[in-house]
Amino acid sequence: xxxxxxxxxxxxxxxxxxxxxxxxxxxxxxxxxxxxxxxxxxxxxxxxxxxxxxxxxxxxxxxxxxxxxxxxxxxxxxxxxxxxxxxxxxxxxxxxxxxxxxxxxxxxxxxxxxxxxxxxxxxxxxxxxxxxxxxxxxxxxxxxxxxxxxxxxxxxxxxxxxxxxxxxxxxxxxxxxxxxxxxxxxxxxxxxxxxxxxxxxxxxxxxxxxx
Numbered sequence: 001x002x003x004x005x006x007x008x009x010x011x012x013x014x015x016x017x018x019x020x021x022x023x024x025x026x027x028x029x030x031x032x033x034x035x036x037x038x039x040x041x042x043x044x045x046x047x048x049x050x051x052x053x054x055x056x057x058x059x060x061x062x063x064x065x066x067x068x069x070x071x072x073x074x075x076x077x078x079x080x081x082x083x084x085x086x087x088x089x090x091x092x093x094x095x096x097x098x099x100x101x102x103x104x105x106x107x108x109x110x111x112x113x114x115x116x117x118x119x120x121x122x123x124x125x126x127x128x129x130x131x132x133x134x135x136x137x138x139x140x141x142x143x144x145x146x147x148x149x150x151x152x153x154x155x156x157x158x159x160x161x162x163x164x165x166x167x168x169x170x171x172x173x174x175x176x177x178x179x180x181x182x183x184x185x186x187x188x189x190x191x192x193x194x195x196x197x198x199x200x201x202x203x204x205x206x207x208x209x210x211x
Contacts, residue, residue: 011082117157120145178203
């Protein structure tokens with residue numbers, strides 16, 4: 001039986017405090033020393049992920065495109081999830097960390113099923129990209145997955161979230177994706193950079209007739 005979960009909008013940050021050494025499981029801090037192009041030594045503060053797999057890739061983001069057999073417009077799957085660091089609900093795409101001895105592709109298919117209930121086919125994969133290289137070394141590959149909505153396994157998708165995951169999935173017509181992100185921003189939602197960058201890319205393609 002699936003446990004009923006509260007909506008992401010019901011969550012609230014209660015307090016923040018400095019972390020004690022060794023207290024954080026997922027994130028660490030490093031003081032980096034490097035040599036600049038002129039030969040001068042400099043220092044840099046960096047946040048590092050503590051759980052990178054042996055393959056050197058932290059995680060995956062999944063651009064999930066729903067394909068309908070009846071001619072309905074393609075849709076993209078988005079998510080709402082409360083993120084304490086930004087004190088609000090973020091608009092995101094399905095995503096997750098890569099397990100040890102798991103390939104990028106295997107992680108994408110697994111996370112898609114767990115977070116959305118959909119079964120899909122990988123049709124594209126980006127090179128490894130870095131989320132915020134001036135701040136952290138975290139990285140990912142962005143995977144494009146098509147979901148055939150005519151398949152029985154996709155007729156009634158059920159997510160399998162962990163106890164500490166409160167994710168609400170919703171679908172948006174791909175042609176309306178960019179404007180939907182603007183609308184969600186105006187409603188007070190926080191926009192995940194990866195999602196907004198894809199939406200902006202679509203807007204640019206429409207504006208400059210690149211299709």
